[in-house]
Amino acid sequence: MNRFAFFVPVIAFFALALMLWQGLYLDTKALPSMLIDKPMPEFALTTVDGDEVTNADLPDQAFLLNIWGSYCLPCLIEHPTFMRLAEEGEIPVVGVNYRDRQNLALNWLDDNGNPFEFSILDESGRFGIDLGVYGAPETYLVDGDGVIRYRHVSVLDESVWREEFMPAIAELRSGVSQ
Amino acid sequence: MRHFYTSICLVFILLTLGNSNIAIAQVDTFKFDTPEQQQRFRKLSDELRCPMCQNTNLSGSTGGVAEDLRREIHRMIVEGLTDADIEKFMFDRYGDFIFYKPRFRAETAFLWFAPILFLLLGFAAGYMVWRKSKLSAHQSASLDVGQLNRLNDLLDSKQ
Secondary structure (H helix, E strand, C coil): CHHHHHHHHHHHHHHHHHHHHHHHCCCCCCCCCCCCCCECCCCEEEECCCCEEEHHHCCCCCEEEEEECCCCHHHHHHHHHHHHHHHCCCCCEEEEEECCCHHHHHHHHHHHCCCCCCEEEECCCHHHHHHCCCCCCEEEEECCCCEEEEEEECCCCHHHHHHHHHHHHHHHHHHHHC | CHHHHHHHHHHHHHHHHHHHHCCCCCCCCCCCCCHHHHHHHHHHHHHEECCCCCCCECCCCCCHHHHHHHHHHHHHHHCCCCHHHHHHHHHHHHHHHHECCCCCCHHHHHHHHHHHHHHHHHHHHHHHHHHHHHHHHHHHHCCCHHHHHHHHHHHHHHC
8 A cells, every 4th residue: 555655646747747748749730620520611602713613513522622822832832742633633622712812823823733623712711710721721631421521731742641641531432432 | 338338228128118008909990889899809809819820819910810700700799699609600610729718618627627636636645644644653652562572572682
């Protein structure tokens, strides 16, 4: 009993130390999304090309929803990854042009290439609020039923694609085939 | 020379004081129907946290999303929504993070009760230590006859 009582503070110390040590490696910038396993918010907007677009126009298979803007430098960094995904037909990518201007968005797509099925124009950022967006770039994985499954905040490069998105997509697709 | 340094210091102090008078809040040009609505807007945008620039509230942030959220708060207040409605709107989209003071729910219960829990644990530990020291002090003062005899025998045998 005495022995046990002696070890209680020691164990408590190590438990606390372990917890705080892990805290050092927490990414406090990446907030959990409230929309995981919830359907995409309803929208009726236009694309950057001026076409009307609603939830019904979204792909009926799993797709990526990428929040981007012409002002956003990290978006330029992740852009080659989306270009490759689109070219190789790995997964459809839908864009949300967030807090931008239509002409700037169109110029950006002209200059850098357009990997998106279409880009939803969200000049006011109002649709971004419904998604819980807090800054470009963010990328959501949405399943074929229009349910949000995953969110990645900041740059989605090849290693993020391999380590986070590929397993999540594989899981989704295996679920569909069953 | 000393006068020079003194005056430099004074200038800095005055500058700092001057700065503290500059309003920290972003200037809002929103129109409200009543002063009470304006008060509610102030209170909400002071209490809600900017999700992008994490250590400022909505009223103090220049971030794009903070600007949008202030506009949404204004819209909802003018449309007649209650503070609870507006807080729910924010929670549904940004989660507990949006509140500087997390709301009490099952998930946040530990956060709220942990200080009391640790205080009680501290009292319990203190009480146990106190009781033990009292007990051992009491014990050492009174060896019974058998123990005394054994002690004497041990001391005798050593000699």
